[in-house]
Amino acid sequence: MHIDLDRHSGRTLTEQIRTAIIDRIQSGLLQEGEKLPSVRSFSSQLEVSQMTVFHAYELLELDGMIERVHGKGTFVRSQSARLPFQDQRSAKPSMDWQNRVADYLPRVQYWRMMMQTPLLDVAKLTMAALHDSLIPADWISRQLAHYAQEDHTLLTEYGPIQGDSKLREAVLPYFREKSINVTASEIMILNGSQQGIDLVASTFIGPGDCVVLEEPVYPCTIDVFRKRGATIYTVPIDDEGMCVDQLAALCDTRPPKLIYTNPTYQNPTGTVMSARRRAQLLELAQSYHSIILEDDATSDLYFGDPPPPPIKSLDKYGHVIYLKGISKMISPGCRIGFLIADGTFIARLIGAKGISDLGTPLITQKALLPFFMSSQLKKHLPFLREKLKQRRNLVLRTLHKLAPAGVNWSKPDGGLSIWVTLPATMNAEELHTYAMKEGISFLPGHVCFPVQQQYHHFRICFSYLDEPLLEQAVTTLCRVLREFVQSNRHSQQVISM
């Protein structure tokens, strides 16, 4: 088969061979079932590399024009089997090729969750966020409005990658009250604390690196470490938080590069890690040269005694990278989080932040600045704790009164959510289907298990709905629960008969 190749046309040789063969097939010069020359003979005939011919054949196979039969050769495909190459293009453009483009997203559970509950008329017990009335939006808005008109630099400047230096200074007293002795140079401002998890993972974790997560854990954390190709191990949680003895056993065989923990009012279980366990965990990290990623979204939201100080407050040798999000205590709209790290870690993470987005917007940083510089935070937090405590009590009372026997739930001393456990044979995702029909959504617990999924838990949040709606939603949920438990018991009896 002769093909005229033009070596100065700007079109690749592969492409010229490909179109020449398509032309010959479509014009009938090459017939169905006809055998094409071998890669070796064709390449020497055309005086091109074998790779060029090989690639042309590969493309022609994707085009559906030819097929390669192992051990026999390459043949023109029959017309019926052939994809309508030209016609397809003229009718509706096909983007099928995209499906063959590999990506590095093993799971995107968070996005999936968000897509599943966009319904407006559903009472979202799903949302681990604050109700409008609990957000000092009025105060912040007024300050922002003022700031925006007084100081245009928040629109005209990029701002430092590490974050606005005034805001980094302004938060120091807040962190010092948590016994974290830090300077502004060890703080980086994030576009929400989720970005902190992602930056730490993309800086330090790669394929096969060993990462330990609590079980259960906030689902989006799993997404991040899966995306990095980490080997994930899990350690269960009991009343004192992560079971550090089990972690110690794991460290002996697989020293983790990173241990992720959410020690205070853990999302989703609401558990608080004891002071003793915090110290033990840090000691383990020191022994095994592991990084601890301490995620603290809700330690300010306590309903009785304050929780133990953060693990970061005990850290001497730079093992702990500490994340503080403000979405769950001040405002989610700002998407601001703080990362604290020492030594070379902070420099490396600022480098990673530069690569990732050049820095957090100045506008959102400046929106929060007056809040931290004034006495507002100190006024806001006691108010917020009181309101959240009332809501927690409301939900606990309602569950106590109306939930069926066999269902258990956590009694958290702080945070935003309650973890409900069904009898082990029941499936909370199935329950969710029923609940949604009654206008209630919650978070089915299996998405919080990184390795071995458990299906009989779910999370409800008491922070997002207003109180009357919250009471109504939990009451309805209890009704659905009773019916669900009853019908499950009934069907089990049927099966066991």
Place this chain on the structure above:
Amino acid sequence: MHIDLDRHSGRTLTEQIRTAIIDRIQSGLLQEGEKLPSVRSFSSQLEVSQMTVFHAYELLELDGMIERVHGKGTFVRSQSARLPFQDQRSAKPSMDWQNRVADYLPRVQYWRMMMQTPLLDVAKLTMAALHDSLIPADWISRQLAHYAQEDHTLLTEYGPIQGDSKLREAVLPYFREKSINVTASEIMILNGSQQGIDLVASTFIGPGDCVVLEEPVYPCTIDVFRKRGATIYTVPIDDEGMCVDQLAALCDTRPPKLIYTNPTYQNPTGTVMSARRRAQLLELAQSYHSIILEDDATSDLYFGDPPPPPIKSLDKYGHVIYLKGISKMISPGCRIGFLIADGTFIARLIGAKGISDLGTPLITQKALLPFFMSSQLKKHLPFLREKLKQRRNLVLRTLHKLAPAGVNWSKPDGGLSIWVTLPATMNAEELHTYAMKEGISFLPGHVCFPVQQQYHHFRICFSYLDEPLLEQAVTTLCRVLREFVQSNRHSQQVISM
């Protein structure tokens, strides 16, 4: 220390180790005085022979980058005579263990650049950003102040991962004027367009994937793809933009998974890719099932005829992922960018965005919304073009009048910057040292070369300084240039004698 070695790249392993370590030292990830791994441990970690590491260290010593101290080990060379490194640390608890924690940041050149020029009294010809007077900060601030007080949802809600639906609707007419026929569902709102490059890379590119960059290219792009472990190939730029015939030749042997291009007023050269080349590039991507990442920051900033429509406007089969940043045309403080993609690509990228930061802040999105919904953009752009054209003319006039013979520069028809080329034997980084002493900074061009660095170019931006300061800075620069060229010529004569 982690180094991605490509065993099929045609570059020796010794050379790959050498350049990886130079990258880390130059970007500040490896600090002065830091100890490198022993030959034996490094070779076993990298799975290469001890000879390979030994040679790399030998070359690095010749480069003046490291020094081997007999009986102690190999260290990053310190620039000053004394080594206060250890002493400094002994006061504080030792965080040395951190240096043994490998990371995945082969280079962080952008961060390094930003750290190098924080001086206040330097006229920054470096900054590819707009001067305050060119930013409609007053109008946007007033709207934002109004919005913040009227609608508290911008503080109380997370907003969708994909971005505010009203803003995605509001920008449709703007994109349609660029002949990009898009729906709101195919747009994602970013935290600045840099985030778009990072998301596309972290979604589609992994170790060894073949990525093509223009040469020279915006430095932070190199950081992103290096971080993903991509095998980077480069294609030079001529007057018509990327040399597509060279790309075609490359495709025959190494079909790229992704081709990054900045076709309009390219950063740093200011070049515009011709309409013919745009079509050819897309054809190549179609043939080889490659993704084109089209980065468009400045196509609105034309000084004469508008440039050809974006490559995205020609895209039928979803090959082009299009990025539009607004920092260089409206406001950098908002950190807003738009990503346009079709088919399964947009869904995958939204998933990646969720993992990365749960979504762009509502505040910054709402700050821009009125600007796109009103006639402001249409009023702002002609004003901005006229002002930038005046500045470009001012700089070209000054260069023409005062720059020494042998120095050449681009005459861009749009954008923010001019690319200056010295005689090939001269070093723009050396020139920069002199210029900084005279209070002038610019971007030394070698950071824009991903593989084989060229040292005789630099970039100056005419957008950031006010006009009198700009004229003064360029005048001073020309004086420094004359002295530099003269002393270089002189020393060359001395050598040749």
